[in-house]
Amino acid sequence: MVHFELRSFLNVVNRVFMATITCAFACGGGLVGIIMGAIKGQTTETGLVRGSCVGAITGAITALQIMDMMADGEPFSKVALLHSLLNGKVFFEWVSPAVLKAYQWQASATEMSLSFTDIFDTDNNGSRGLSEDKINKLPIRIFENLSMMDQRDEEFNETNCVICLQDFKNKEEGRELPSCRHIFHLKCIDDWLIRQSSCPICRRDV
Incomplete structure (x- = not known):
């Protein structure tokens, strides 16, 4: 009876320990993901908040995958992972690349979505475009002897x-x-610049 109770107690302790370690891994991965996503998101149109969210989710998932590897791996692998966990390297060596890869995918999808929105947006109120005065100051070129x-x-x-x-x-x-030195018909580019302040070809700001 005592042996059974002791065994049950040890099982409970083991489960609590594993749950605590799992939460620690998820929180650590999520924290690193938030930092990496925020840094990347702040420098692009994806934004700091959205980049942080993508990083947090990806970081937590990657950390849990590392936890599974640690639980199911060989003793040597467990020791190596535990050592990396204690010095913090595991999060930056495993989580950071996964977060960057997920962020690059997210950023690419966002940029593609924005490009299609810019092309087909007919309801834009012109808040992102240039004023007529600024447009008229841009150089005009006469096509001769093409x-x-x-x-x-x-x-x-x-x-x-x-x-x-x-x-x-x-x-x-x-x-x-x-x-960027790209050239367009006068009326075509003027109508475009009223709605958008970037080049239709390379997206560089005018």
Whole structure:
């Protein structure tokens, strides 16, 4: 009877210990994930809050996977993982790469979504665009002798406007974006810049 009670007590202690370790792993991984996600998110359009959330979830999941490896692995692997846990290296060596990979996927999906939104957004109120005064200050270019222009001007490599997909014509007015040197039909780019303040081709701010 005493042996059975002792065994039951040890099982309870073991479960509590494993639950505590699991929570510690999840919290540690989540904390590292929050830090990594926040750092990455703050530098892009994904944002600090969203980057932190992605990092926290990915970090916690990765930490739990490490916990499973530690529980099911060989004694040598358990010792190595425990040593890495004690000095904190396990979170940065295992969790950080997983968080960065998940964040890169999230950032790529976000950028793609934003690109499609920019192209097909017809209800934009113009709050992200440029004012007419700023647009009118951008340089205007007259297209002349287009057949010879490629040979004389290495900077000019467009033969059509990517907004309307129509070829440039001689004596036609176009507008050049000073930040990237891309050229468009005057009306096409002016209408675009009223809604968006970046280049339609490279997304560089005007």
